[in-house]
Amino acid sequence: MEYTGKTTLITGASAGIGVAYAEGFAARGSNLILVARRKDRLDEVAKTVSKKYGVSVTVIAQDLAAPGAVAKLEKTVAAKKLTVDVLVNNAGFGVNGFFIEEERSRTQEEIALNIGVLVDLTAAYLPGMVKRNSGAVVNIASTASFQPVPGMAVYGATKAFVRSFTEAVWGELGDSAVRVVAVSPGSTESEFFVVAGGTPGGKPMPATAVVETTFAALDKNVPSVVVGAANSISSSLVKFFPKKSVIKIAGGMFLPKEK
Numbered sequence: 001m002e003y004t005g006k007t008t009l010i011t012g013a014s015a016g017i018g019v020a021y022a023e024g025f026a027a028r029g030s031n032l033i034l035v036a037r038r039k040d041r042l043d044e045v046a047k048t049v050s051k052k053y054g055v056s057v058t059v060i061a062q063d064l065a066a067p068g069a070v071a072k073l074e075k076t077v078a079a080k081k082l083t084v085d086v087l088v089n090n091a092g093f094g095v096n097g098f099f100i101e102e103e104r105s106r107t108q109e110e111i112a113l114n115i116g117v118l119v120d121l122t123a124a125y126l127p128g129m130v131k132r133n134s135g136a137v138v139n140i141a142s143t144a145s146f147q148p149v150p151g152m153a154v155y156g157a158t159k160a161f162v163r164s165f166t167e168a169v170w171g172e173l174g175d176s177a178v179r180v181v182a183v184s185p186g187s188t189e190s191e192f193f194v195v196a197g198g199t200p201g202g203k204p205m206p207a208t209a210v211v212e213t214t215f216a217a218l219d220k221n222v223p224s225v226v227v228g229a230a231n232s233i234s235s236s237l238v239k240f241f242p243k244k245s246v247i248k249i250a251g252g253m254f255l256p257k258e259k
Helices: 016-027 039-053 069-079 104-132 153-172 192-196 207-220 229-240 243-254
Strands: 007-011 031-036 057-061 086-089 136-140 179-184 224-226
Touching: 007 016, 007 104, 016 031, 016 039, 016 086, 016 207, 031 039, 039 057, 057 069, 069 104, 086 104, 104 136, 104 153, 136 153, 136 207, 153 179, 153 224, 179 207, 207 224, 224 229
Parallel strands: 007 031, 007 086, 031 057, 086 136, 136 179, 179 224
Antiparallel strands: none
């Protein structure tokens, strides 16, 4: 794919994988629209990538979990007369703990951001890409999407939705030049577990690995990709084991440990 002169909108762009995507697309000549809550962090990222790569960077500080967020973002982008050529749905979060102990409002926020916002943003910008017969949508799923995850029940379920939804949309595009891909990282260097309240299993991969895997997948036009050889193997093996065993193993990794 060619990215020079295009405009890429990245959600969750103030830290971790979002920052790595900003660097990755800017390095390939794409202008950026960076969206997240923390304007100071966004401004810092924008200053760095614009100076380093000479691309135009637009910062939009907004809480996407708030009601009506997508419509508000659409209006802001339209008012700035920007065309979204590539969409990276990276914003999302998880909660580590027992489902029955989670705050119901927090659970609803998690579902709204991980699923609702992702689907609505895809619905907002994919039709234009199809009409222009050019563009890409990158939806961040997770290795948690391949099996139930006790301790992160809602998060795993939202990511299973993201992967299934994205693969289905890929199947609907037929011969279109537009690319749609679900990217499933495992534990990655980011603020994810700080927000989730748990600890990562194993050594986290660098966020740049997620980005490089994404570009390779877009070039190949595949519907879904897992980041890392070990993650890819373990994700593919899940279906060969009894469901009860898979759930118990996942629970052993993510259920809160007794203090």
